[in-house]
Amino acid sequence: MTSRRVPLLPLLSAVLLPAAVAMVFFYAPTERTMGVVQKIFYFHLSLAAVAFLSFFVACVAGVLYLVRGKRRWDAWGAAGVEVGVVFTTLVLITGSLWGRPIWNTWWTWDPRLTTSLILWFIYTACLILRSAVESETRRATYAAVMAVAGFVDVPIVFLSARLFRSIHPTVIRSDSVGLEPSMIATLVVCMAAMLVFWAGLVRLRYGLHLQEAELGDLTRRLGG
Amino acid sequence: MSRVWFLYRKDLRIEFRKKESVASMTFFGALVLVILNVAQGPGRRLTPETAAGVLWVAVIFSAVLGLGRVFARERENGCISALLVSPASPGTVFTAKALVNLTLMLLSQAVLVPVFFVLFGTGLAGGPLALVPSLLLVDAGFSAAGTLLSAVSAGTRRNEVLLPILLFPLILPLVALAVKATGGALAGRPLTELLPLLEPLAAFGLIYAAAGYLLFPFVVREG
Numbered sequence: 001m002t003s004r005r006v007p008l009l010p011l012l013s014a015v016l017l018p019a020a021v022a023m024v025f026f027y028a029p030t031e032r033t034m035g036v037v038q039k040i041f042y043f044h045l046s047l048a049a050v051a052f053l054s055f056f057v058a059c060v061a062g063v064l065y066l067v068r069g070k071r072r073w074d075a076w077g078a079a080g081v082e083v084g085v086v087f088t089t090l091v092l093i094t095g096s097l098w099g100r101p102i103w104n105t106w107w108t109w110d111p112r113l114t115t116s117l118i119l120w121f122i123y124t125a126c127l128i129l130r131s132a133v134e135s136e137t138r139r140a141t142y143a144a145v146m147a148v149a150g151f152v153d154v155p156i157v158f159l160s161a162r163l164f165r166s167i168h169p170t171v172i173r174s175d176s177v178g179l180e181p182s183m184i185a186t187l188v189v190c191m192a193a194m195l196v197f198w199a200g201l202v203r204l205r206y207g208l209h210l211q212e213a214e215l216g217d218l219t220r221r222l223g224g
Numbered sequence: 225m226s227r228v229w230f231l232y233r234k235d236l237r238i239e240f241r242k243k244e245s246v247a248s249m250t251f252f253g254a255l256v257l258v259i260l261n262v263a264q265g266p267g268r269r270l271t272p273e274t275a276a277g278v279l280w281v282a283v284i285f286s287a288v289l290g291l292g293r294v295f296a297r298e299r300e301n302g303c304i305s306a307l308l309v310s311p312a313s314p315g316t317v318f319t320a321k322a323l324v325n326l327t328l329m330l331l332s333q334a335v336l337v338p339v340f341f342v343l344f345g346t347g348l349a350g351g352p353l354a355l356v357p358s359l360l361l362v363d364a365g366f367s368a369a370g371t372l373l374s375a376v377s378a379g380t381r382r383n384e385v386l387l388p389i390l391l392f393p394l395i396l397p398l399v400a401l402a403v404k405a406t407g408g409a410l411a412g413r414p415l416t417e418l419l420p421l422l423e424p425l426a427a428f429g430l431i432y433a434a435a436g437y438l439l440f441p442f443v444v445r446e447g
Contacts, residue, residue, distance in 0.1 A: 114400075115247050121396070123392045123395035124393075125393050127385065128390075129376070129390060141443065144423070145376060145439045145442060146373075148439060149369070149373070149394065149435055149439065156397045156424060156431065157397045159397070159427070160397035160424055197344050
């Protein structure tokens with residue numbers, strides 16, 4: 001069913017992603033002190049935003065699954081967790097690549113880094129949990145519970161991580177944005193591209209999970 | 225409330241007849257402390273914060289052993305269905321199980337903390353009593369989150385392996401705060417100075433007590 005429709009989101013991201021890359025390298029000015037290394041920031045921030053968004057989607061889908069018990073909420077939750085883990089992995093890698101030349105270390109126990117890492121652990125555990133349960137409804141319930149239990153951990157994680165000193169730059173504050181106008185434009189395009197790409201991926205995985213579940217139904221009907 | 229007390233007594237009675245959890249928790253925890261003491265090498269002193277880290281590694285690793293049994297026992301003989309048809313609500317079962325686990329942790333720590341002071345205590349300003357507030361708060365948070373996840377992992381094929389994998393990421397912030405708080409207590413700082421660390425510990429316990437109470441019914445109904 002899903003395959004017959006025009007793949008709008010993938011097509012749009014096929015246009016937007018190269019445009020964002022082009023803007024990062026040819027339009028945005030090179031930062032004075034950090035040089036070319038700073039350019040990874042556009043991808044880093046966009047990835048981080050959509051990674052957090054996918055965990056939020058997984059948590060909301062988890063609550064809805066527990067309340068409604070519909071298969072599609074489990075599929076949304078599974079898609080959110082999968083894509084979120086991939087994007088968080090990329091956030092951690094891009095952050096480390098930037099941190100090595102700028103902070104002179106691959107890793108530091110900063111609130112944001114710690115929160116991302118712990119979220120990565122929680123939702124990777126969620127993926128492992130999914131693979132360990134056979135029965136479909138049981139897997140869906142457990143995954144939903146884990147997604148919700150993981151998300152309510154976020155405030156405490158952030159609170160505890162504040163104990164460590166922070167050297168992470170705060171580019172976007174509530175009162176001002178510490179960027180050139182052309183840099184802001186690049187960032188906006190980059191975020192939009194990443195958001196479309198993310199939505200496309202989540203949509204794709206969602207469809208795949210639904211099809212897998214339907215296939216399971218058919219197999220059972222044939223077998224029994 | 226009387227039902228919570230009833231279930232709590234039932235579990236503790238089983239525990240004291242079989243003595244399977246507390247004994248292995250304490251033994252394993254002491255073993256971890258000895259291994260870490262050997263790894264540290266003779267004649268070296270630890271800073272209070274590193275010593276706190278050592279204590280928490282032993283406590284958390286030993287606690288997860290007992291936690292796995294809290295639910296596995298109910299699953300093995302199908303007792304969980306009997307619990308569900310009993311007049312006790314799933315929330316009551318959750319509360320009772322969390323309290324049982326809290327008791328087991330406190331009992332094993334009554335041995336582990338003295339062992340810790342024997343092995344690592346030289347040169348630490350704070351005594352065992354200074355650790356009591358943070359131990360109580362962490363045990364409560366650990367029991368709340370742990371009881372929920374032990375119900376989840378008991379329903380899977382790989383119970384023993386899965387429980388620490390699911391639980392440790394969630395309690396990472398708890399351990400980070402606990403190490404800071406106990407490190408301060410071991411360095412001899414007064415309780416009032418440690419309050420900013422103890423408050424988030426209490427918040428963790430409350431959040432997971434609420435989350436566990438609400439989510440637990442969904443998990444146990446998936447018999």
